[in-house]
Amino acid sequence: MIRIYEETGRILHIDLEPEPDGLIENTSEVIDFYQNWLLPIGGNYLSKKLNIEHSLAETKLLEHVRICYDTCHFSVEYEEPQSVFARLQSAGIKIGKIQISAAIKVKIPVDIEKRSLIVERLRPFAESTYLHQVIERRTDGTLHHYPDLITALPHLEQSLAEEWRTHFHVPIFIHDYQILQSTQDDIVTVLHLLQTNNACSHLEIETYTWDVLPSEMKIDLLTSIQREYEWVLKIIRNS
Incomplete structure (x- = not known):
């Protein structure tokens, strides 16, 4: 990538995508990877390979190895977009691509019967094609992880959680799904941030x-994609 840039002036970059339960899943782990692995180890390799100063090698790494900011993934981690942007920029880490996507979220009531209704509402989303990690936030602010929705559901009725967020990419133009909601608000925040933060x-x-998707959420695919684009463009125009 460095040689291509030197020869053509075209910048290519690999964008690492943090994901719940991945080796790198949140902002702290991204920064840790860069500061303790990529820059010192990769910088040392690159400086020897290209016969350049280590500091210049680090600069080139930061240019060509960036982050893919998936709004669904960071929302599942309960990370505020403003904080993520600020922390990455402070560490010199660039965002190479933003993936606009929404996760499922639901407030967990105290009432057991209401919790049972949530279990039944979530059950159709517990399909096996994709992995649907769940992160719950408890009343003391701590986060507890479940590797998949199907393994999490039996624990919901007795959970100490106040909220669940599930890695299931639901249509971005819908905020409420009866008992459930989406993390659409974080997408709006990101699109607004980009108006002043380049x-x-x-x-x-x-x-x-x-x-x-559950059957009641399925509509014509072309119409769905059109609605997604129209929704994003509307938010950007109104920002």
Whole structure:
């Protein structure tokens, strides 16, 4: 990538995508990876390979190895977009691409009967095609992880959680799904932030779960994609 840039002036970059339960899943782990692995180890390798100063090698790494900010993933981690942008920029880490996507979220009531209704509402989303990690936030602010929705559901009625967020890419133009909600608000926040913060100019709408959505949420695919684009453009115009 460095040689291509030197020869053509075209910048290519690899965008690492943090994901719940991944090796790198949140902002702290991104910064840790860069500061303790990529820059010292990769910088040392690159400086020897290109016979350049280590500091210059680090600069080139930061240019060509960036982050893919998936709004669904960071929302599942309960991370505020403003904080993520600020922390990454403070560490010199660039966002190469923003994937516009929404996760499922639900407030967990105290009442057991209401919790049972939530279990039944979530059950159709517990399909096996994709992995649907769940992170619950408890009343003391701590986060507890479940590797998949199907393994999490039996624990909901007795959970200490006040909220669940599930890695399931639901249509971004819908906020409320009866008892459930989406993390659409975080998408709006990101699109508003980009009006004053030039963190990234590459946006990609990434809803890929059309085929596995519950039947009541399935509509014509072309219409769905059109509605997603129209919704994003409306938010940008009104920002």
